[in-house]
Amino acid sequence: MNEKSLYSSPYDDKEYVWLLDNIARHFQLDLRGYKQHRVRRRIDMLMRKYSYKDYKTYFEDLRKDGKLWDEFLDKLTINVTEFFRNPEKWDYLKKHILPKILKERSTKTKIWSAGCSTGEEPYTHAIILEELNAPKNIKVLATDLDKFVLQKAKRGIYSERSMINVPEDIRKKYFRKVDNETYEVLSHVKNRVVFKQHNLLMDKFESDIDLISCRNVVIYFDMDAKNKLYKNFANSLRSGGVLFVGSTERIFNYKSLGLEVIEPFFYQKVSD
Template identity: 80%
Template sequence: MNEKSLYTSPYDDNEYKWLLDNIAKHFELDLRGYKQHRVRRRIDMIMRKYSYKDYKTYFNDLKKDPKKWDEFLDKLTINVTEFFRNPEKWEYLKKNVLPRLMKESGSKTKLWSAGCSTGEEPYTLSIILEELKAPKTIKVMATDLDKFVIAKAKRGVYSSRSLVNISEDLKNKYFKKVGPDSYEVSPIIKSRVVFKQHNLLMDPFEKNLDLIVCRNVVIYFDMEAKNGLYKNFAASLRKGGVLFVGSTERIFNYRSLGLEVIEPFFYQKVSD
Protein backbone atom coordinates (compact mmCIF):
# COMPACT_ATOMS: atom_id res chain seq x y z
CA MET A 1 0.00 0.00 0.00
CA ASN A 2 1.52 3.34 -0.97
CA GLU A 3 1.35 6.38 1.25
CA LYS A 4 -1.10 8.27 -0.94
CA SER A 5 -3.68 5.50 -0.63
CA LEU A 6 -3.64 5.85 3.17
CA TYR A 7 -5.41 9.22 3.05
CA THR A 8 -7.31 11.12 0.36
CA SER A 9 -7.52 14.86 0.88
CA PRO A 10 -10.46 17.00 -0.29
CA TYR A 11 -7.99 19.79 -1.14
CA ASP A 12 -5.70 20.36 -4.13
CA ASP A 13 -2.52 18.21 -4.25
CA ASN A 14 -0.33 20.78 -6.01
CA GLU A 15 -1.38 23.49 -3.60
CA TYR A 16 -0.49 21.18 -0.71
CA LYS A 17 3.08 20.91 -2.08
CA TRP A 18 3.10 24.71 -2.34
CA LEU A 19 2.00 24.93 1.32
CA LEU A 20 4.83 22.68 2.53
CA ASP A 21 7.42 24.61 0.49
CA ASN A 22 6.23 27.93 1.88
CA ILE A 23 6.03 26.71 5.48
CA ALA A 24 9.66 25.58 5.13
CA LYS A 25 10.67 28.92 3.61
CA HIS A 26 8.71 31.28 5.86
CA PHE A 27 8.69 29.44 9.21
CA GLU A 28 11.86 27.34 8.74
CA LEU A 29 9.82 24.24 9.55
CA ASP A 30 10.40 21.46 7.03
CA LEU A 31 7.56 18.94 7.15
CA ARG A 32 8.42 17.40 3.78
CA GLY A 33 10.41 14.57 5.36
CA TYR A 34 7.52 13.34 7.49
CA LYS A 35 5.02 10.67 6.44
CA GLN A 36 2.66 12.82 4.45
CA HIS A 37 -0.60 10.97 5.08
CA ARG A 38 -0.18 11.82 8.79
CA VAL A 39 0.84 15.44 8.22
CA ARG A 40 -1.81 16.21 5.62
CA ARG A 41 -4.63 14.60 7.58
CA ARG A 42 -3.81 16.79 10.59
CA ILE A 43 -3.54 19.97 8.52
CA ASP A 44 -6.82 19.21 6.79
CA MET A 45 -8.55 18.65 10.15
CA ILE A 46 -7.58 22.17 11.28
CA MET A 47 -8.70 23.63 7.95
CA ARG A 48 -12.08 21.93 8.13
CA LYS A 49 -12.48 23.18 11.69
CA TYR A 50 -12.30 26.77 10.38
CA SER A 51 -14.02 26.03 7.02
CA TYR A 52 -11.01 26.95 4.88
CA LYS A 53 -11.49 26.30 1.17
CA ASP A 54 -7.83 26.12 0.16
CA TYR A 55 -4.26 25.90 1.51
CA LYS A 56 -3.18 29.35 0.31
CA THR A 57 -5.83 31.14 2.37
CA TYR A 58 -4.87 29.08 5.40
CA PHE A 59 -1.16 29.83 4.92
CA ASN A 60 -1.83 33.57 4.73
CA ASP A 61 -3.64 33.38 8.07
CA LEU A 62 -0.77 31.34 9.57
CA LYS A 63 1.58 34.20 8.68
CA LYS A 64 -0.71 36.87 10.17
CA ASP A 65 -2.05 35.16 13.29
CA PRO A 66 0.46 33.79 15.87
CA LYS A 67 -2.34 31.90 17.64
CA LYS A 68 -3.15 30.01 14.45
CA TRP A 69 0.53 29.15 14.01
CA ASP A 70 0.75 27.94 17.62
CA GLU A 71 -2.30 25.74 17.06
CA PHE A 72 -0.74 24.39 13.87
CA LEU A 73 2.45 23.40 15.72
CA ASP A 74 0.49 21.86 18.56
CA LYS A 75 -1.65 19.68 16.26
CA LEU A 76 1.25 18.61 14.04
CA THR A 77 3.47 17.21 16.76
CA ILE A 78 3.01 13.83 18.42
CA ASN A 79 3.69 13.76 22.14
CA VAL A 80 2.88 10.46 23.83
CA THR A 81 5.50 9.11 26.18
CA GLU A 82 6.19 7.93 29.73
CA PHE A 83 9.06 7.54 32.18
CA PHE A 84 11.24 4.43 31.68
CA ARG A 85 9.32 3.35 28.57
CA ASN A 86 10.42 -0.28 27.96
CA PRO A 87 12.03 -0.54 31.44
CA GLU A 88 14.37 -3.42 30.57
CA LYS A 89 16.09 -1.23 27.94
CA TRP A 90 16.69 1.56 30.46
CA GLU A 91 18.06 -1.04 32.88
CA TYR A 92 20.55 -2.13 30.21
CA LEU A 93 21.50 1.52 29.66
CA LYS A 94 22.01 1.98 33.40
CA LYS A 95 24.07 -1.16 33.94
CA ASN A 96 26.01 -1.56 30.72
CA VAL A 97 26.12 1.65 28.71
CA LEU A 98 26.29 4.75 30.91
CA PRO A 99 28.94 3.44 33.34
CA ARG A 100 31.31 2.75 30.42
CA LEU A 101 30.62 6.08 28.73
CA MET A 102 31.20 7.98 31.98
CA LYS A 103 34.37 6.01 32.66
CA GLU A 104 35.69 7.04 29.24
CA SER A 105 34.51 10.67 29.17
CA GLY A 106 34.29 11.47 32.88
CA SER A 107 32.67 14.74 33.88
CA LYS A 108 32.53 15.81 30.21
CA THR A 109 30.13 13.04 29.18
CA LYS A 110 27.69 14.50 26.61
CA LEU A 111 24.12 13.17 26.47
CA TRP A 112 21.35 14.16 24.07
CA SER A 113 17.63 13.34 24.25
CA ALA A 114 16.50 14.14 20.68
CA GLY A 115 12.78 14.69 20.16
CA CYS A 116 12.31 14.81 23.92
CA SER A 117 8.57 15.60 23.81
CA THR A 118 7.13 16.48 27.25
CA GLY A 119 10.31 15.59 29.13
CA GLU A 120 9.79 12.06 30.43
CA GLU A 121 12.76 10.71 28.47
CA PRO A 122 15.43 13.25 29.52
CA TYR A 123 14.19 13.17 33.12
CA THR A 124 14.48 9.37 33.04
CA LEU A 125 18.11 9.83 31.98
CA SER A 126 18.59 12.34 34.77
CA ILE A 127 17.16 9.92 37.36
CA ILE A 128 19.59 7.24 36.16
CA LEU A 129 22.49 9.70 36.42
CA GLU A 130 21.50 10.46 40.03
CA GLU A 131 21.22 6.77 40.83
CA LEU A 132 24.70 6.23 39.37
CA LYS A 133 26.01 9.19 41.41
CA ALA A 134 27.26 10.84 38.24
CA PRO A 135 29.19 14.12 38.49
CA LYS A 136 26.86 17.13 38.62
CA THR A 137 28.60 18.53 35.54
CA ILE A 138 27.00 15.83 33.39
CA LYS A 139 23.85 17.32 31.88
CA VAL A 140 21.22 16.02 29.46
CA MET A 141 20.65 18.17 26.39
CA ALA A 142 16.94 17.76 25.59
CA THR A 143 15.51 19.08 22.33
CA ASP A 144 12.19 19.15 20.53
CA LEU A 145 10.60 20.97 17.62
CA ASP A 146 7.55 22.02 19.64
CA LYS A 147 7.95 24.96 22.04
CA PHE A 148 4.74 24.00 23.85
CA VAL A 149 5.95 20.58 24.87
CA ILE A 150 9.28 22.10 25.92
CA ALA A 151 7.38 24.52 28.18
CA LYS A 152 5.48 21.58 29.67
CA ALA A 153 8.71 19.61 30.09
CA LYS A 154 10.32 22.49 31.97
CA ARG A 155 7.38 22.56 34.40
CA GLY A 156 7.96 18.84 35.01
CA VAL A 157 4.46 17.97 36.27
CA TYR A 158 2.98 14.60 35.23
CA SER A 159 -0.01 12.36 35.87
CA SER A 160 0.28 8.89 37.36
CA ARG A 161 -0.11 7.42 33.86
CA SER A 162 3.34 8.77 32.93
CA LEU A 163 4.82 7.24 36.10
CA VAL A 164 3.48 3.72 35.54
CA ASN A 165 7.00 2.20 35.18
CA ILE A 166 8.50 3.99 38.19
CA SER A 167 9.01 2.11 41.46
CA GLU A 168 7.61 3.54 44.69
CA ASP A 169 11.17 4.05 45.88
CA LEU A 170 12.12 6.23 42.89
CA LYS A 171 8.78 8.02 43.01
CA ASN A 172 9.35 8.97 46.65
CA LYS A 173 12.93 10.05 45.99
CA TYR A 174 12.46 12.11 42.86
CA PHE A 175 8.82 13.27 42.70
CA LYS A 176 6.55 15.43 44.82
CA LYS A 177 2.79 15.00 44.77
CA VAL A 178 1.30 18.38 43.90
CA GLY A 179 -2.32 17.42 43.15
CA PRO A 180 -4.79 14.50 43.25
CA ASP A 181 -3.10 12.98 40.18
CA SER A 182 -0.13 15.30 39.66
CA TYR A 183 3.54 14.66 40.42
CA GLU A 184 6.36 17.17 40.00
CA VAL A 185 9.92 16.15 39.22
CA SER A 186 12.34 17.17 41.97
CA PRO A 187 14.65 20.17 41.47
CA ILE A 188 17.73 17.92 41.55
CA ILE A 189 16.44 15.99 38.53
CA LYS A 190 15.38 19.15 36.70
CA SER A 191 18.79 20.72 37.26
CA ARG A 192 20.51 18.13 35.09
CA VAL A 193 18.37 18.77 32.00
CA VAL A 194 18.84 21.65 29.55
CA PHE A 195 15.90 22.10 27.18
CA LYS A 196 16.00 23.88 23.83
CA GLN A 197 14.05 24.02 20.58
CA HIS A 198 15.62 22.09 17.70
CA ASN A 199 14.46 20.85 14.30
CA LEU A 200 15.94 17.41 13.55
CA LEU A 201 15.46 17.86 9.80
CA MET A 202 16.92 21.35 9.46
CA ASP A 203 19.17 22.36 12.36
CA PRO A 204 22.85 21.37 12.81
CA PHE A 205 23.78 18.64 15.30
CA GLU A 206 26.39 18.82 18.04
CA LYS A 207 29.49 16.64 17.67
CA ASN A 208 31.42 14.19 19.87
CA LEU A 209 28.36 13.04 21.77
CA ASP A 210 28.63 10.03 24.08
CA LEU A 211 24.96 9.06 23.98
CA ILE A 212 22.02 9.98 21.77
CA VAL A 213 18.56 8.83 22.84
CA CYS A 214 15.96 9.18 20.09
CA ARG A 215 13.02 6.88 20.66
CA ASN A 216 9.69 6.70 18.84
CA VAL A 217 10.44 9.84 16.83
CA VAL A 218 11.90 8.53 13.58
CA ILE A 219 8.81 6.37 12.93
CA TYR A 220 7.01 9.54 11.78
CA PHE A 221 9.58 10.28 9.06
CA ASP A 222 9.66 8.93 5.51
CA MET A 223 12.51 6.65 4.45
CA GLU A 224 14.70 9.37 2.95
CA ALA A 225 14.47 11.59 6.03
CA LYS A 226 14.94 8.58 8.31
CA ASN A 227 18.14 7.54 6.54
CA GLY A 228 19.47 11.11 6.64
CA LEU A 229 18.70 11.38 10.33
CA TYR A 230 20.49 8.15 11.24
CA LYS A 231 23.48 9.29 9.18
CA ASN A 232 23.58 12.59 11.10
CA PHE A 233 23.21 10.81 14.44
CA ALA A 234 26.13 8.51 13.60
CA ALA A 235 28.26 11.50 12.55
CA SER A 236 27.44 13.25 15.85
CA LEU A 237 28.66 10.38 18.03
CA ARG A 238 32.24 10.05 19.11
CA LYS A 239 33.87 6.70 18.43
CA GLY A 240 32.52 4.39 21.13
CA GLY A 241 29.40 6.51 21.56
CA VAL A 242 25.95 4.93 21.57
CA LEU A 243 22.62 5.59 19.83
CA PHE A 244 19.54 4.29 21.70
CA VAL A 245 16.40 4.00 19.54
CA GLY A 246 12.77 2.97 20.13
CA SER A 247 11.56 -0.60 20.36
CA THR A 248 9.76 -0.38 17.01
CA GLU A 249 12.76 1.13 15.22
CA ARG A 250 15.67 -0.66 13.56
CA ILE A 251 18.58 0.70 11.54
CA PHE A 252 19.02 -1.77 8.70
CA ASN A 253 22.10 -0.11 7.16
CA TYR A 254 23.90 0.41 10.48
CA ARG A 255 27.20 -1.11 9.24
CA SER A 256 27.51 1.46 6.46
CA LEU A 257 27.12 4.19 9.11
CA GLY A 258 30.03 2.83 11.15
CA LEU A 259 27.74 1.37 13.82
CA GLU A 260 27.38 -2.06 15.41
CA VAL A 261 24.55 -3.57 17.43
CA ILE A 262 25.56 -4.12 21.06
CA GLU A 263 22.03 -5.00 22.21
CA PRO A 264 18.69 -4.75 20.39
CA PHE A 265 18.00 -1.02 19.82
CA PHE A 266 21.49 0.03 20.98
CA TYR A 267 24.03 0.98 18.29
CA GLN A 268 27.65 1.76 19.09
CA LYS A 269 29.90 3.78 16.82
CA VAL A 270 32.92 1.69 15.86
CA SER A 271 34.34 3.64 12.91
CA ASP A 272 34.04 6.99 11.14
Protein backbone atom coordinates (compact mmCIF):
# COMPACT_ATOMS: atom_id res chain seq x y z
CA MET A 1 0.00 0.00 0.00
CA ASN A 2 1.49 3.37 -0.98
CA GLU A 3 1.00 6.67 0.85
CA LYS A 4 -1.35 7.98 -1.80
CA SER A 5 -3.82 5.17 -1.04
CA LEU A 6 -3.73 5.93 2.69
CA TYR A 7 -5.37 9.33 2.26
CA SER A 8 -7.21 10.98 -0.61
CA SER A 9 -7.25 14.79 -0.49
CA PRO A 10 -10.07 16.91 -1.93
CA TYR A 11 -7.50 19.54 -2.96
CA ASP A 12 -5.14 19.79 -5.94
CA ASP A 13 -2.06 17.51 -5.81
CA LYS A 14 0.30 19.79 -7.75
CA GLU A 15 -0.69 22.76 -5.62
CA TYR A 16 0.06 20.70 -2.52
CA VAL A 17 3.64 20.17 -3.74
CA TRP A 18 3.83 23.93 -4.35
CA LEU A 19 2.64 24.54 -0.78
CA LEU A 20 5.34 22.34 0.76
CA ASP A 21 8.06 23.97 -1.37
CA ASN A 22 6.95 27.45 -0.34
CA ILE A 23 6.60 26.59 3.34
CA ALA A 24 10.17 25.28 3.27
CA ARG A 25 11.40 28.40 1.45
CA HIS A 26 9.52 31.02 3.44
CA PHE A 27 9.35 29.50 6.95
CA GLN A 28 12.42 27.21 6.85
CA LEU A 29 10.10 24.35 7.81
CA ASP A 30 10.69 21.33 5.57
CA LEU A 31 7.73 18.96 5.78
CA ARG A 32 8.67 17.12 2.58
CA GLY A 33 10.59 14.40 4.43
CA TYR A 34 7.64 13.41 6.62
CA LYS A 35 5.10 10.72 5.75
CA GLN A 36 2.80 12.70 3.52
CA HIS A 37 -0.53 11.00 4.23
CA ARG A 38 -0.21 12.26 7.82
CA VAL A 39 1.03 15.73 6.93
CA ARG A 40 -1.55 16.34 4.24
CA ARG A 41 -4.46 15.08 6.31
CA ARG A 42 -3.58 17.55 9.08
CA ILE A 43 -3.15 20.46 6.68
CA ASP A 44 -6.46 19.67 4.99
CA MET A 45 -8.23 19.55 8.36
CA LEU A 46 -6.97 23.05 9.16
CA MET A 47 -8.06 24.30 5.75
CA ARG A 48 -11.54 22.86 6.12
CA LYS A 49 -11.81 24.42 9.56
CA TYR A 50 -11.53 27.87 7.95
CA SER A 51 -13.27 26.94 4.67
CA TYR A 52 -10.23 27.43 2.42
CA LYS A 53 -10.74 26.30 -1.17
CA ASP A 54 -7.10 25.96 -2.24
CA TYR A 55 -3.55 25.72 -0.86
CA LYS A 56 -2.29 28.97 -2.39
CA THR A 57 -4.85 31.11 -0.60
CA TYR A 58 -4.12 29.29 2.65
CA PHE A 59 -0.37 29.85 2.24
CA GLU A 60 -0.80 33.58 1.64
CA ASP A 61 -2.76 33.86 4.87
CA LEU A 62 -0.15 31.80 6.73
CA ARG A 63 2.40 34.41 5.71
CA LYS A 64 0.29 37.30 6.97
CA ASP A 65 -1.36 35.88 10.10
CA GLY A 66 0.92 34.92 12.98
CA LYS A 67 -1.85 33.17 14.90
CA LEU A 68 -2.77 31.08 11.87
CA TRP A 69 0.87 30.06 11.43
CA ASP A 70 1.23 29.23 15.13
CA GLU A 71 -1.81 26.95 14.92
CA PHE A 72 -0.38 25.32 11.79
CA LEU A 73 2.95 24.64 13.53
CA ASP A 74 1.22 23.27 16.61
CA LYS A 75 -0.96 20.84 14.62
CA LEU A 76 1.82 19.65 12.32
CA THR A 77 4.23 18.62 15.07
CA ILE A 78 3.79 15.48 17.15
CA ASN A 79 4.45 15.76 20.87
CA VAL A 80 3.70 12.66 22.90
CA THR A 81 6.31 11.58 25.43
CA GLU A 82 6.95 10.74 29.07
CA PHE A 83 9.78 10.47 31.62
CA PHE A 84 11.88 7.28 31.48
CA ARG A 85 9.97 5.96 28.47
CA ASN A 86 10.97 2.27 28.18
CA PRO A 87 12.56 2.24 31.67
CA GLU A 88 14.85 -0.73 31.01
CA LYS A 89 16.63 1.25 28.28
CA TRP A 90 17.25 4.20 30.60
CA ASP A 91 18.51 1.77 33.23
CA TYR A 92 21.01 0.40 30.72
CA LEU A 93 22.05 3.94 29.81
CA LYS A 94 22.58 4.79 33.49
CA LYS A 95 24.55 1.64 34.32
CA HIS A 96 26.58 1.03 31.18
CA ILE A 97 26.66 3.99 28.78
CA LEU A 98 26.92 7.21 30.76
CA PRO A 99 29.40 6.06 33.42
CA LYS A 100 31.86 5.09 30.68
CA ILE A 101 31.34 8.38 28.82
CA LEU A 102 31.77 10.42 32.01
CA LYS A 103 34.94 8.53 32.89
CA GLU A 104 36.43 9.11 29.44
CA ARG A 105 35.26 12.65 28.82
CA SER A 106 34.52 14.13 32.26
CA THR A 107 33.57 17.82 31.97
CA LYS A 108 33.81 17.70 28.15
CA THR A 109 30.79 15.38 27.89
CA LYS A 110 28.25 16.52 25.26
CA ILE A 111 24.69 15.16 25.28
CA TRP A 112 21.98 16.03 22.74
CA SER A 113 18.27 15.23 23.03
CA ALA A 114 17.07 15.69 19.44
CA GLY A 115 13.33 16.20 18.93
CA CYS A 116 12.92 16.73 22.67
CA SER A 117 9.22 17.65 22.53
CA THR A 118 7.88 18.88 25.89
CA GLY A 119 11.10 18.13 27.76
CA GLU A 120 10.55 14.79 29.50
CA GLU A 121 13.46 13.14 27.67
CA PRO A 122 16.17 15.75 28.33
CA TYR A 123 15.07 16.10 31.95
CA THR A 124 15.39 12.31 32.26
CA HIS A 125 18.98 12.66 31.05
CA ALA A 126 19.51 15.44 33.60
CA ILE A 127 18.13 13.31 36.45
CA ILE A 128 20.48 10.47 35.52
CA LEU A 129 23.41 12.91 35.46
CA GLU A 130 22.41 14.02 38.95
CA GLU A 131 22.16 10.41 40.11
CA LEU A 132 25.68 9.76 38.77
CA ASN A 133 27.04 12.92 40.45
CA ALA A 134 28.21 14.24 37.10
CA PRO A 135 30.03 17.59 37.07
CA LYS A 136 27.53 20.46 37.22
CA ASN A 137 28.84 22.05 34.03
CA ILE A 138 27.66 19.08 31.94
CA LYS A 139 24.49 20.19 30.18
CA VAL A 140 21.95 18.46 27.95
CA LEU A 141 21.27 20.24 24.66
CA ALA A 142 17.54 19.77 23.99
CA THR A 143 16.18 20.76 20.58
CA ASP A 144 12.84 20.72 18.83
CA LEU A 145 11.21 22.31 15.81
CA ASP A 146 8.13 23.47 17.75
CA LYS A 147 8.63 26.67 19.78
CA PHE A 148 5.46 26.03 21.77
CA VAL A 149 6.62 22.69 23.16
CA LEU A 150 9.97 24.28 23.99
CA GLN A 151 8.17 26.93 26.02
CA LYS A 152 6.31 24.21 27.91
CA ALA A 153 9.54 22.27 28.39
CA LYS A 154 11.28 25.27 29.93
CA ARG A 155 8.46 25.62 32.47
CA GLY A 156 9.01 21.99 33.49
CA ILE A 157 5.49 21.31 34.77
CA TYR A 158 3.93 17.93 34.02
CA SER A 159 0.80 15.91 34.58
CA GLU A 160 0.60 12.51 36.24
CA ARG A 161 0.47 10.88 32.80
CA SER A 162 4.03 11.97 32.03
CA MET A 163 5.21 10.58 35.38
CA ILE A 164 3.96 7.01 34.96
CA ASN A 165 7.48 5.49 34.81
CA VAL A 166 9.08 7.70 37.48
CA PRO A 167 9.93 5.74 40.67
CA GLU A 168 8.69 7.25 43.92
CA ASP A 169 12.19 8.00 45.26
CA ILE A 170 13.04 9.89 42.04
CA ARG A 171 9.82 11.89 42.31
CA LYS A 172 10.71 12.97 45.81
CA LYS A 173 14.30 13.90 44.93
CA TYR A 174 13.80 15.77 41.64
CA PHE A 175 10.19 17.02 41.50
CA ARG A 176 7.98 19.36 43.47
CA LYS A 177 4.35 18.37 43.77
CA VAL A 178 2.23 21.30 42.61
CA ASP A 179 -1.13 19.64 43.29
CA ASN A 180 -2.65 16.15 43.20
CA GLU A 181 -2.10 15.75 39.46
CA THR A 182 0.82 18.06 38.64
CA TYR A 183 4.58 18.03 39.26
CA GLU A 184 7.36 20.54 38.60
CA VAL A 185 10.97 19.65 37.85
CA LEU A 186 13.29 21.15 40.48
CA SER A 187 15.51 24.04 39.48
CA HIS A 188 18.85 22.21 39.71
CA VAL A 189 17.53 19.65 37.19
CA LYS A 190 16.24 22.44 34.91
CA ASN A 191 19.67 24.05 35.05
CA ARG A 192 21.17 20.94 33.45
CA VAL A 193 19.17 21.47 30.23
CA VAL A 194 19.62 24.05 27.47
CA PHE A 195 16.64 24.32 25.10
CA LYS A 196 17.01 25.49 21.51
CA GLN A 197 14.79 25.54 18.42
CA HIS A 198 16.24 23.32 15.68
CA ASN A 199 15.03 21.73 12.43
CA LEU A 200 16.44 18.22 12.06
CA LEU A 201 15.94 18.20 8.29
CA MET A 202 17.34 21.64 7.50
CA ASP A 203 19.65 22.98 10.23
CA LYS A 204 23.33 22.29 10.86
CA PHE A 205 24.28 19.68 13.47
CA GLU A 206 26.90 20.12 16.17
CA SER A 207 29.95 17.83 16.18
CA ASP A 208 32.00 15.76 18.63
CA ILE A 209 28.89 14.65 20.56
CA ASP A 210 29.16 11.81 23.10
CA LEU A 211 25.50 10.82 23.32
CA ILE A 212 22.57 11.61 21.02
CA SER A 213 19.07 10.49 21.93
CA CYS A 214 16.43 10.76 19.22
CA ARG A 215 13.52 8.57 20.22
CA ASN A 216 10.13 8.14 18.54
CA VAL A 217 10.80 11.00 16.13
CA VAL A 218 12.19 9.30 13.03
CA ILE A 219 9.10 7.07 12.72
CA TYR A 220 7.28 10.08 11.23
CA PHE A 221 9.84 10.54 8.42
CA ASP A 222 9.93 8.87 5.03
CA MET A 223 12.83 6.59 4.12
CA ASP A 224 14.98 9.23 2.38
CA ALA A 225 14.67 11.59 5.34
CA LYS A 226 15.44 8.78 7.79
CA ASN A 227 18.61 7.86 5.92
CA LYS A 228 19.73 11.49 5.79
CA LEU A 229 19.04 11.98 9.48
CA TYR A 230 20.88 8.87 10.64
CA LYS A 231 23.85 9.77 8.46
CA ASN A 232 23.96 13.25 10.02
CA PHE A 233 23.68 11.80 13.52
CA ALA A 234 26.56 9.41 12.82
CA ASN A 235 28.68 12.28 11.52
CA SER A 236 27.89 14.33 14.63
CA LEU A 237 29.07 11.66 17.04
CA ARG A 238 32.65 11.55 18.21
CA SER A 239 34.53 8.30 17.74
CA GLY A 240 32.99 5.96 20.34
CA GLY A 241 29.91 8.16 20.75
CA VAL A 242 26.47 6.58 21.15
CA LEU A 243 23.12 7.06 19.39
CA PHE A 244 20.03 6.07 21.44
CA VAL A 245 16.84 5.51 19.40
CA GLY A 246 13.24 4.60 20.18
CA SER A 247 11.97 1.10 20.88
CA THR A 248 10.09 0.98 17.55
CA GLU A 249 13.05 2.25 15.53
CA ARG A 250 15.93 0.26 14.08
CA ILE A 251 18.78 1.37 11.83
CA PHE A 252 19.13 -1.40 9.27
CA ASN A 253 22.11 0.13 7.42
CA TYR A 254 24.06 0.96 10.59
CA LYS A 255 27.27 -0.69 9.36
CA SER A 256 27.45 1.57 6.31
CA LEU A 257 27.15 4.57 8.65
CA GLY A 258 30.13 3.46 10.70
CA LEU A 259 27.99 2.29 13.62
CA GLU A 260 27.75 -0.94 15.60
CA VAL A 261 25.02 -2.30 17.86
CA ILE A 262 26.08 -2.46 21.51
CA GLU A 263 22.58 -3.18 22.84
CA PRO A 264 19.18 -3.10 21.10
CA PHE A 265 18.46 0.57 20.22
CA PHE A 266 21.98 1.72 21.19
CA TYR A 267 24.41 2.31 18.33
CA GLN A 268 28.06 3.23 18.84
CA LYS A 269 30.28 4.99 16.35
CA VAL A 270 33.13 2.70 15.45
CA SER A 271 36.48 4.00 16.72
CA ASP A 272 38.83 5.37 14.09
